[in-house]
Amino acid sequence: MITVNNKHKLDWYEGMTVQDVLDKMDYVLPLITVSVNEQLVQGVDYSTYEVPDNAQVNVFHLAHGG
Amino acid sequence: MATITKAGPKKYEISINGKAATVVEGTYLLKAVMDAGFNVPTLCHHKDLTPDGTCRLCLCEVEVNGKKRLVTACNYPVRGEIKVNTSTEEVKKHRKNLAEMYLGRWPNVEAIQNIAKLCGATDKEKYKSELTDENPKACILCGHCVRACSSFVIQNILGFAGRGIKRHLTMPFGEIDPNCIECTSCGYVCPTGAIQVADNMNNPADPELIRRHGMRINAMMATLDKAQNRMREVGTANLVEVMDSYDLLPVHNYRFGKHPDTKKIDSGVMKSQYFTQDAADGCWLGCSMACAKAVDGFELKTGPYKGQKVIVDGPEYETAAGGSNMGGFDLDFIVEYNFYCDTYGVDTISFATTMAFVMEAFEAGIITEEHTGGKTLKFGAMDEALECLHEMARGEGFGVEVGQGTRRLKEKWAKELGADPNFLNDIGMEVKGLEFSEYVTKESPAQQAGYAMAMKGPQHDEALLIFFDAINNQIPTIEDKAETLYYFPLFRTWFGLLGLCKLIWNDVIPPSNSNYPPNEAAKIPERVEDFQKFYEGMIGEPLDEEKMLQQSARVFNLQRLMSYYFGRGTREEDIPPLRAIGPATVEEYLSREERYDKQMKEDIGIDPGGKTVEEKLVITRDFRYKHYNQILDAAYKRRGWDHNGVPTVERLKELGIDIPEVMALLKRQEQ
Numbered sequence: 141m142i143t144v145n146n147k148h149k150l151d152w153y154e155g156m157t158v159q160d161v162l163d164k165m166d167y168v169l170p171l172i173t174v175s176v177n178e179q180l181v182q183g184v185d186y187s188t189y190e191v192p193d194n195a196q197v198n199v200f201h202l203a204h205g206g
Numbered sequence: 207m208a209t210i211t212k213a214g215p216k217k218y219e220i221s222i223n224g225k226a227a228t229v230v231e232g233t234y235l236l237k238a239v240m241d242a243g244f245n246v247p248t249l250c251h252h253k254d255l256t257p258d259g260t261c262r263l264c265l266c267e268v269e270v271n272g273k274k275r276l277v278t279a280c281n282y283p284v285r286g287e288i289k290v291n292t293s294t295e296e297v298k299k300h301r302k303n304l305a306e307m308y309l310g311r312w313p314n315v316e317a318i319q320n321i322a323k324l325c326g327a328t329d330k331e332k333y334k335s336e337l338t339d340e341n342p343k344a345c346i347l348c349g350h351c352v353r354a355c356s357s358f359v360i361q362n363i364l365g366f367a368g369r370g371i372k373r374h375l376t377m378p379f380g381e382i383d384p385n386c387i388e389c390t391s392c393g394y395v396c397p398t399g400a401i402q403v404a405d406n407m408n409n410p411a412d413p414e415l416i417r418r419h420g421m422r423i424n425a426m427m428a429t430l431d432k433a434q435n436r437m438r439e440v441g442t443a444n445l446v447e448v449m450d451s452y453d454l455l456p457v458h459n460y461r462f463g464k465h466p467d468t469k470k471i472d473s474g475v476m477k478s479q480y481f482t483q484d485a486a487d488g489c490w491l492g493c494s495m496a497c498a499k500a501v502d503g504f505e506l507k508t509g510p511y512k513g514q515k516v517i518v519d520g521p522e523y524e525t526a527a528g529g530s531n532m533g534g535f536d537l538d539f540i541v542e543y544n545f546y547c548d549t550y551g552v553d554t555i556s557f558a559t560t561m562a563f564v565m566e567a568f569e570a571g572i573i574t575e576e577h578t579g580g581k582t583l584k585f586g587a588m589d590e591a592l593e594c595l596h597e598m599a600r601g602e603g604f605g606v607e608v609g610q611g612t613r614r615l616k617e618k619w620a621k622e623l624g625a626d627p628n629f630l631n632d633i634g635m636e637v638k639g640l641e642f643s644e645y646v647t648k649e650s651p652a653q654q655a656g657y658a659m660a661m662k663g664p665q666h667d668e669a670l671l672i673f674f675d676a677i678n679n680q681i682p683t684i685e686d687k688a689e690t691l692y693y694f695p696l697f698r699t700w701f702g703l704l705g706l707c708k709l710i711w712n713d714v715i716p717p718s719n720s721n722y723p724p725n726e727a728a729k730i731p732e733r734v735e736d737f738q739k740f741y742e743g744m745i746g747e748p749l750d751e752e753k754m755l756q757q758s759a760r761v762f763n764l765q766r767l768m769s770y771y772f773g774r775g776t777r778e779e780d781i782p783p784l785r786a787i788g789p790a791t792v793e794e795y796l797s798r799e800e801r802y803d804k805q806m807k808e809d810i811g812i813d814p815g816g817k818t819v820e821e822k823l824v825i826t827r828d829f830r831y832k833h834y835n836q837i838l839d840a841a842y843k844r845r846g847w848d849h850n851g852v853p854t855v856e857r858l859k860e861l862g863i864d865i866p867e868v869m870a871l872l873k874r875q876e877q
């Protein structure tokens with residue numbers, strides 16, 4: 141089980157990447173900052189960075205538009 | 207959602223001079239080489255400009271599937287597992303020869319001398335000829351200026367003319383082009399000083415400081431926007447599909463946050479079927495974000511210009527989302543109402559939000575065809591909505607009533623039709639008499655307060671907190687929310703004071719932003735620094751966050767007092783309608799029942815089991831309003847306002863605005 145933004149629980153599985161988490165959460169905004177256990181993950185690594193079990197994943201959306 | 211791609215980029219293991227490196231697909235080889243610690247001479251390359259590949263100094267040997275060939279590294283995208291050699295004998299010879307030619311032509315230009323040194327070229331005489339230019343600031347034909355003009359500020363004033371040795375930099379027809387907007391981007395990127403900035407309009411204290419920070423923004427627009435919000439490509443319309451994904455796109459008078467038909471009005475459809483000119487366009491010439499869009503040759507189907515082909519400016523996000531709010535999932539309709547609102551001088555947001563309210567009132571039976579002049583104004587009644595707009599402009603029929611706006615309609619229908627005022631207040635989306643802009647705020651208490659406390663009412667400039675609560679969960683406590691409601695509106699006011707566009711602040715995010723913790727990242731620190739430097743460069747005084755907020759607070763508190771004077775700036779006027787803070791009807795509750803039940807259990811501590819939906823609605827409403835009022839208390843306190851939302855005398859003194867006129871105003875209202 142992993143926790144997203146200190147709130148949402150997701151079932152964890154072997155090989156789960158940051159991109160998988162974003163897809164599961166339907167997080168599609170391009171302006172996000174992601175950290176896994178307080179470690180920042182760069183955009184180019186989303187599809188390869190593996191999220192460990194029990195991880196705290198933080199996906200921070202920046203507001204824009206207006 | 208059609209336009210959002212989620213798959214991450216591929217990576218390749220490549221070898222550079224025998225050293226292994228991992229490179230993201232599409233990275234230009236020059237960057238990969240430099241990142242790996244090798245130096246390659248360049249002349250036409252500039253880090254903030256699209257590569258050109260004309261000087262051929264960056265030539266490297268690349269081996270693909272056993273085959274070797276020479277490529278210009280600056281514009282060669284890595285698309286496979288390659289072997290690179292940056293300094294074979296052949297490459298070195300080629301570079302030296304080129305450098306000697308450059309040196310022969312421009313012997314005294316420092317940039318050329320540096321290249322020559324790097325390439326081991328020392329012979330200035332070898333290629334000396336009648337073309338030799340001894341000027342140390344000669345133009346070396348690198349093309350940076352040409353590309354900066356087109357990619358930074360989307361102008362095409364500069365270009366090259368002539369071929370071979372006759373090639374030279376020019377403006378169209380060899381004359382000074384009056385269309386040059388004097389942005390100085392060309393001078394900024396010129397490596398030799400061949401372009402000099404001669405004039406500094408408005409006498410800034412430090413023009414170089416302004417230029418440095420302005421160009422930093424220009425460069426980011428040119429390089430990052432295409433991978434971020436695509437403001438140049440589709441403008442704010444990119445938010446249509448994004449907001450739908452997050453359940454934040456208003457549908458049917460803010461009842462819901464998404465709809466299967468959103469795909470018919472998203473930015474993908476706008477781009478492929480509506481936007482014309484295929485160019486970025488700004489509010490003013492020289493804006494490097496240039497998010498304005500246009501639909502040309504649009505044939506109107508209704509109204510006084512029916513059958514005519516017109517140019518429509520937009521649609522922007524709010525206008526498209528106004529479409530979904532009215533149930534009008536049809537871009538023909540959206541573009542048409544956009545055109546007529548602009549033509550009649552009607553705000554698209556106020557029109558759409560009022561119309562959505564009218565439609566819900568119609569469906570609820572509060573008004574009927576008898577009141578609407580025979581129009582069946584259900585959600586999705588696009589022709590009828592347009593007819594209301596035309597009536598409004600002509601000053602006749604039901605359109606005149608719609609033109610009064612949501613607040614007056616609520617009052618009128620309660621009084622004249624005996625409609626339930628509570629229900630009308632719950633679903634009529636306005637605060638302080640201004641209609642809500644197009645975001646669903648139900649799950650975002652900070653945004654609810656951000657909207658409702660805003661001086662003008664819930665207008666689109668104040669929508670920046672929408673992700674802070676429900677999505678990011680970054681401001682969990684009431685104090686966190688109060689701090690957010692202190693900083694952001696003041697920061698927003700500061701933009702107004704300086705006449706800066708907010709979109710430049712947070713629609714292209716600098717890479718440095720990912721180095722900050724969320725609550726700092728939300729402020730976009732690098733961009734705030736740019737703005738502070740603009741101020742310093744203009745005025746000559748440094749500016750920090752505290753001073754910036756202080757400047758705003760003086761104006762902000764005066765505005766609040768003015769609002770108070772006009773009977774709006776009090777607690778009562780800072781309370782949003784129920785629909786803005788949670789579900790207002792049974793249907794709405796049921797549409798997200800699982801979410802609301804969960805919240806009831808976890809946040810309120812009440813078991814929803816065995817309760818009717820009506821009961822659950824009341825519990826949810828009471829809890830949310832209570833919570834909202836707690837936020838309001840904390841935010842007032844943080845701002846130095848009293849329980850009623852009026853700035854305290856101490857706060858006015860602290861800000862140095864306790865002038866007699868202000869004090870008199872305060873006193874008068876209190877009496």
Ligand code: SF4
Pocket residue numbers: 351354355359361363364385386387388389390391392393
């Ligand atoms: S000042 Fe700006 S618009 Fe004029 S030529 Fe230079 S880059 Fe182009």
Ligand code: SF4
Pocket residue numbers: 344345346347348349350351352375392395396397398399400401
């Ligand atoms: S004027 Fe400057 S930037 Fe433009 S081509 Fe010449 S050297 Fe390059």
Ligand code: FES
Pocket residue numbers: 247248249250251258259260261262263264265278279280281
């Ligand atoms: S730097 Fe000029 S061709 Fe690559």
